[in-house]
Amino acid sequence: MTMPLHTEARAAGYNFAFLDEQTKRALRRALLKAVAIPGYQVPFASREMPMPFGWGTGGIQVTASLIGPDDVLKVIDQGSDDTTNAVSIRKFFRRMTGVRTTERTEEATIVQTRHRVPERALSDDQILVYQVPIPEPLRYLEPRETETRKLHALSEYGLMHVKLYEDIARHGHIATTYAYPVMVGDRYVMDPSPIPKFDNPKMHRMRSLQLFGAGREQRVYAVPPFTSVRSLDFEDHPFAVQTWDQTCALCGAGDSFLDEIVTDDRGGRMFVCSDSDYCSRRRGDGETDPARGAAAE
């Protein structure tokens, strides 16, 4: 099974990667500051992109400011390369840059993602770009920006701990399953974007640079390589990730995040990998019944 790299001629009439150079410069300056202050949200003058706000415009602007002719881009949504919005964003960059795109995680120099961290570990020379809807981890506890800025300035995160503790009192455990808050570099509490908490441990001391873009909220932030990223918890209620009794019905993986698929209207269920590249590669690698793997292509 070979998956060719996709290339396409660049659309005429637009600057490389759509954004004008001045906008890119402003964004690049913000990104450099973001990396220098891990986990801190840097404001930037987000522009209107040809996709709606809330549909990845932050990640798209970050990628547009990063990407060059030699890059290879992978875009995933919910872990999959083939969900509609991932397809749309990938197509946009092919038209606006002419760069190659790929579905293979290890071939990409830039991976733009919505709601997942790929299962395969990323390397030093890859950059992971997250699309972020609400960058402020304290937003649902305190709606005012002037207040949340103050709380971050003072490193005053008691509010968040109270919220998590109330969960434990009421439910016996912390009732946050995605966008689970993390402490970055022992200084800033950060929203990891709506990834399942399953993915949180992958962020800790990750080898690759992680950049986060929130277009509508006009913020970028970053986690440099090898930086501590701890999910908030309590000594008597340590952080734990989701686990499944099942393995992937397609590739047999027992270490990946599984989506539940409803197979009929009589309560039939099956579980398959959310990371489509991981799953199809494992099937290609012959981890399971070959006939079954081929049928699923």
Place this chain on the structure above:
Amino acid sequence: MYVAVKGGERAIDAAHDWLAEERRGDQAIPELTVGQIEGQLSLAVDRVMAEGSLFDRELAATAIKQARGDLIEAIFLVRAYRTTLSRFGYAEPVDTEKMAVKRRISAAFKDLPGGQVLGPTFDYTHRLIDLGLAEPGLEVEGAAPPPDDPAAPAHDDLMSPPRVVALLDDEGLLEQERPGPGDGDPGDITRQPLSFPADRGERLQALARGDEGYLLSLGYSTQRGYGRTHPFAGEIRHGAVAVEYVPPELGFPIVVGEIEVTECQLINQFAGSRERPPQFTQGYGLAFGHGERKAMSMALVDRALRSEELGEEIGAPAQDQEFVLAHADNVQATGFVEHLKLPHYVDFQSELELIRKLRDRWETPGQSEMRAEAAE
């Protein structure tokens, strides 16, 4: 056998083809021209230019056509186009006192220098659907003047009456909005994102591109007691103003074009505070094109947002600048509301697992603690 979903790209292409077909509508009916939209749906064009933050009638009309008449979609198209334009420089402030007015009214004075100029307005029409418009050619005679009607003023005859708000200047009863010695250039919210508290220049920029319906409702709420500001329509004027630019190599302004705007100055009672004497204060609104509803709503909200500066009690939604400004932009709002259409099955899967766990615990009291512990 379950097969992982594939073919997103083909499905999207097919959806776009269908969209193009729906946009064109019945092939037996001639296609709309951009010129028709520009000329005959001109208030839609004005709104798209105002909230799209780009004065270009033809582009706005094209966007309306492409958006099938969905004005927020058209505004979005114009904004995205605006992103690709590189900045030439900043124009000089437009001088609305020199506006060639097509319409100019004041509700605060019965008569005033320059008079009341009604201009093209819906205000005194009876809102009866003109069935004649359904059949072109059957329009009521005299409803639309022939193009060379001598009664219609030529552009050069339009005059620039003095501002109403200046009339109260002599007595010092109305605050006059002139740049003070310490005032620098206003900020630019397209270059530096809004940070709170935002100054008035930045607030006005955000309101100028804000959603008309949202500002209308907020403005309306101030009239119903949520942050009452006792407004009078000091002056509403609509017409053309010159846009000037000072090329650095010349050092003096040259006129680079002309745009149509609507300006509203509301006069509001102010009982006075320790620092300021009792006087009338102003709320200000400005919109591209002919947009009186927008300019008036903006002026109401602008005045409400000045409560803090004027030492008034704050409590109403329209006085809360973080609330008002963070939710005024309809391109941002529509994007985030509609993003709920995107797949969220990874998050949903996580929630599903949690709800099952909570449900278990709820259904078996007594054992719940143990179950919850075991599930961790």
Place this chain on the structure above:
Amino acid sequence: MAGQPPSGPPGAADLATVSQAVFRSALDAIAHPGKIVALSAVPEAIGCANPAAVALLMALADSDTPLWIDPTARTTALPDHLRFHCGCPVVDDPALAAFALATDPATCPPLSDFPVGTPEYPDRSATLILQVDQLSAGRGVRLTGPGIETQTSLAASALPPDFWAQVAANNALFPLGIDIFLADDRRIVALPRSVSVEF
């Protein structure tokens, strides 16, 4: 408005590509403090500013970023060149700078003269480009912090004796502080405020 850099499709492709490459090198550097990153494409030296320093400013500075330049460099063709190509205002007071270029470490003002941001907005701080003769790894000070797997070593020739103490003091301000790029002829090293230094 003078000297707005060209932007947009006509003839801008090269400019866009060069800026992008320089930015990616800067990003690589700041994501890996202490790592010596060679710039792939560099312009010519201007006045006493070396090619790497000119490349960083051309890629990142514009009319929104007040630039402080050391007095020696200010007497060369550099300010006019940057004003023309980047449109950036040149300021006399280091406290107003978004970018600062010191072509001679010996005459660089104390790091604390540059803006370090505010508790609510620590990003509103200067980025200092400091020219050095020669960067080398393996000997010198020991660096740790975000972006560094365990630790790394760095040496730069002709830095003032108290330079590393100043870098440590800058780190002590974290999350406030300035961010520094050391630039030799065609290579850069980043010392963001997050880096800890032992010497």
